[in-house]
Amino acid sequence: MTPTTRPTPERALDWTPAEARALGDEALDIWVELLERLRDDLPVARNRSAAQVSEAVGLEIPSQPMPLDDLAAYLRRVVFDESMYPGHPGFVAYISGAGTVPGAAADLIAAGLNQNTGGWRLSPAASEIEQHLIRWFAARLGMPMSSSGYITTGGAMVNFIALALARTHHAGWDVRADGMLAGPQLSVYVSSEVHDTVDRAAQMLGLGDAGIRHIHTDGELRMEVDALRAAIEQDLAAGIRPIAVVGSAGTTGTGAIDPLDAIADVCTEYGLWFHVDGAYGGAAALTDALRHLFTGIERADSVGFDPHKWLYTPMAGACLLVRDQTLLEEAFAVHATYIVDDDEHTGWGADVYTLSPHFSRSFAALKIWVSLLAHGWDAYERRITHDVALARYLHDAVVAHPELEAIAAPGLSITCFRFVPPDLAGRVEADRYLDELNERLMFDLQLGGRVFPSNAIVGGRFALRSCIVNFRTEADTMDELISETLRLGRGLDAELRPEVLP
Ligand SMILES: Cc1ncc(COP(=O)(O)O)c(C=O)c1O
Numbered sequence: 001m002t003p004t005t006r007p008t009p010e011r012a013l014d015w016t017p018a019e020a021r022a023l024g025d026e027a028l029d030i031w032v033e034l035l036e037r038l039r040d041d042l043p044v045a046r047n048r049s050a051a052q053v054s055e056a057v058g059l060e061i062p063s064q065p066m067p068l069d070d071l072a073a074y075l076r077r078v079v080f081d082e083s084m085y086p087g088h089p090g091f092v093a094y095i096s097g098a099g100t101v102p103g104a105a106a107d108l109i110a111a112g113l114n115q116n117t118g119g120w121r122l123s124p125a126a127s128e129i130e131q132h133l134i135r136w137f138a139a140r141l142g143m144p145m146s147s148s149g150y151i152t153t154g155g156a157m158v159n160f161i162a163l164a165l166a167r168t169h170h171a172g173w174d175v176r177a178d179g180m181l182a183g184p185q186l187s188v189y190v191s192s193e194v195h196d197t198v199d200r201a202a203q204m205l206g207l208g209d210a211g212i213r214h215i216h217t218d219g220e221l222r223m224e225v226d227a228l229r230a231a232i233e234q235d236l237a238a239g240i241r242p243i244a245v246v247g248s249a250g251t252t253g254t255g256a257i258d259p260l261d262a263i264a265d266v267c268t269e270y271g272l273w274f275h276v277d278g279a280y281g282g283a284a285a286l287t288d289a290l291r292h293l294f295t296g297i298e299r300a301d302s303v304g305f306d307p308h309k310w311l312y313t314p315m316a317g318a319c320l321l322v323r324d325q326t327l328l329e330e331a332f333a334v335h336a337t338y339i340v341d342d343d344e345h346t347g348w349g350a351d352v353y354t355l356s357p358h359f360s361r362s363f364a365a366l367k368i369w370v371s372l373l374a375h376g377w378d379a380y381e382r383r384i385t386h387d388v389a390l391a392r393y394l395h396d397a398v399v400a401h402p403e404l405e406a407i408a409a410p411g412l413s414i415t416c417f418r419f420v421p422p423d424l425a426g427r428v429e430a431d432r433y434l435d436e437l438n439e440r441l442m443f444d445l446q447l448g449g450r451v452f453p454s455n456a457i458v459g460g461r462f463a464l465r466s467c468i469v470n471f472r473t474e475a476d477t478m479d480e481l482i483s484e485t486l487r488l489g490r491g492l493d494a495e496l497r498p499e500v501l502p
Contacts, residue, residue: 026072043449045084089472093454097312098470106370110363117361118353130365140286142298148325155279156197158304166244166273168331180206191223193251221256244273250281253456255411261296276300283310307368317364328355387413387468394478407463416463419489435462
């Protein structure tokens with residue numbers, strides 16, 4: 001048999017440090033220009049269709065390397081011509097953080113270092129940094145020092161993991177071994193304002209919509225604890241097994257905070273898992289100024305909050321905190337034969353792949369950690385409370401204007417309002433038209449490029465919604481949101497009203 005020819009090196013993918021610097025310099029130039037232009041000439045968003053954007057960005061993959069100049073020019077077009085900007089001062093929609101500058105720099109280092117934080121041995125410093133972060137968050141929330149957790153992709157994943165934990169620990173049988181058919185229907189209790197990802201988590205975990213109870217809210221859109229108790233009792237009487245209550249610490253629509261302490265009492269009384277979805281508001285619970293609004297959060301079995309929302313860090317990184325690491329192990333441990341441990345011999349730490357539904361993971365903690373180090377916590381305290389003050393400022397301006405109506409009290413950094421032509425104020429029969437008018441208005445504001453609000457449905461009514469998790473937004477954006485709402489709202493009313501209302 002002829003011996004196999006010794007393969008010669010193939011180095012095309014192995015760029016030299018000089019090549020790295022050349023592309024890195026281009027990337028740095030684009031990023032710095034983006035920061036310069038965010039406040040100047042860039043719109044918050046563009047009026048471009050999916051087809052137009054697709055045509056502009058969808059290149060053929062070349063078989064040969066794209067010249068650096070072409071690649072840089074292409075990236076400039078992606079960034080400056082075909083994107084929208086959550087870091088623009090006018091972006092006040094949904095709950096998408098502006099993206100910290102130190103966080104973006106940290107992301108480059110994290111990607112360059114390329115740690116796999118699923119396993120401690122593949123990410124020693126990264127794993128320990130992540131655990132420092134988790135312990136610091138837990139301590140600020142008043143959770144026990146035994147608390148554990150990790151950074152995951154988002155609030156949706158946190159809610160899924162939390163309900164998986166609840167199912168493992170409170171189903172009453174071994175769900176991991178025996179599946180969902182081995183016991184009765186399980187149920188989870190949430191407010192009617194809960195984020196849809198909780199419902200979806202219940203569906204994915206086999207509880208189905210049949211296992212979700214949406215509990216009534218009070219006038220401030222907070223879960224009614226008496227109704228919660230009644231729903232639990234009713235399920236118990238029907239042979240359904242309650243496993244968890246999810247309290248919202250800042251609802252997506254209006255920023256309402258459920259009565260967490262009272263819910264914790266109910267969970268203790270009935271032996272249920274208590275999860276707090278603080279994807280949005282959880283960051284405020286870390287502050288000295290606002291923590292009092294979240295009393296009871298420290299009693300939760302699990303808490304989620306999203307640094308990529310109100311700690312402003314770049315996408316994506318959400319934090320899951322759990323009172324006790326063994327609970328995570330029981331729910332998620334797997335034993336891959338190709339990974340063996342000898343902690344006594346090696347002194348290595350815990351592997352997150354055994355504590356989570358993830359396996360390979362990125363070093364997402366670095367952008368959060370570096371942002372906190374670079375800014376210091378006081379800057380966060382000041383900015384988070386500033387966002388709340390801006391929401392209050394906008395609310396007061398709405399209340400003072402005859403063509404605007406406040407749709408809910410301001411909650412955390414959220415303000416909900418709508419445009420109401422004065423002659424339609426108080427006319428119940430105009431409600432549907434006002435919903436349609438404000439929906440069109442929201443799209444026109446978003447396409448207009450100056451300010452970018454989103455919406456909430458509050459009490460069945462369509463509201464424009466401003467949510468500030470953006471450290472570039474100031475009072476002048478609030479003023480502009482109002483002036484643009486009035487300008488576009490008046491024009492739209494003149495255009496639409498004759499078709500709908502006499
Ligand atoms: C209260 C709440 N929970 C969960 C989520 C989902 O979080 P993510 O988008 O980070 O997955 C959101 C998103 O806005 C939210 O507001």
